[in-house]
Amino acid sequence: MIRVTIDQAEDGRIRGFTLAGHAEYAEPGRDIVCAGVSAVTFGTVNALEALLHVDLDCETDEESGLFKAAVPPCPDPETEERLQLLLRSMVVMLESIEESYGEYMHIIRTQGG
Numbered sequence: 054m055i056r057v058t059i060d061q062a063e064d065g066r067i068r069g070f071t072l073a074g075h076a077e078y079a080e081p082g083r084d085i086v087c088a089g090v091s092a093v094t095f096g097t098v099n100a101l102e103a104l105l106h107v108d109l110d111c112e113t114d115e116e117s118g119l120f121k122a123a124v125p126p127c128p129d130p131e132t133e134e135r136l137q138l139l140l141r142s143m144v145v146m147l148e149s150i151e152e153s154y155g156e157y158m159h160i161i162r163t164q165g166g
Contacts (some may be wrong), residue, residue: 054074054075054076054077054156054157054158054159055072055073055074055075055076055086055087055090055118055157055158055159056071056072056073056074056158056159056161057070057071057072057090057094057147057151057158057159057160057161058070058071058073058160058161058162058163059144059160059161059162059163060163060165061162061163061164061165062164062165063164063165066133066137067124067137067140067141067144068123068124069109069121069122069123069124070094070121070122070140070143071119071120071121071122072090072094072118072119072120072121073117073118073119074117074118075087075118076090076154076157076158077157078154078157086150086154086157086158089150089154090147090150090158093143093146093147093150094120094122094143094147097139097140097142097143098111098122100139101136101139101140104135104139105132105135105136105139107124107125107127107132107136108125109122109123109124109125110122110123110125111123124136124140144160147160148160
């Protein structure tokens, strides 16, 4: 199962996210759950870089299925607003996958200071 953890500040801002595990919906190369989750998350990271010039601090480990991304501080309020919109959009897309394939992917939200 892929566990997606969304790290949010108390005000609801997304501070980062972590993917861990493998969906195991199908064999590698044919796993539509893994492909969907990967497309949504990597597409969002790429969009943040290409459109907003914001580079997330990312860590990966293919074997364990780990992908961790931390959102850097954003001094420009307009860029921060756009960044958060793209991240919230990513969460909505992941929720759609979870709704259909919940036994293979689950979203966990953490909230802190």
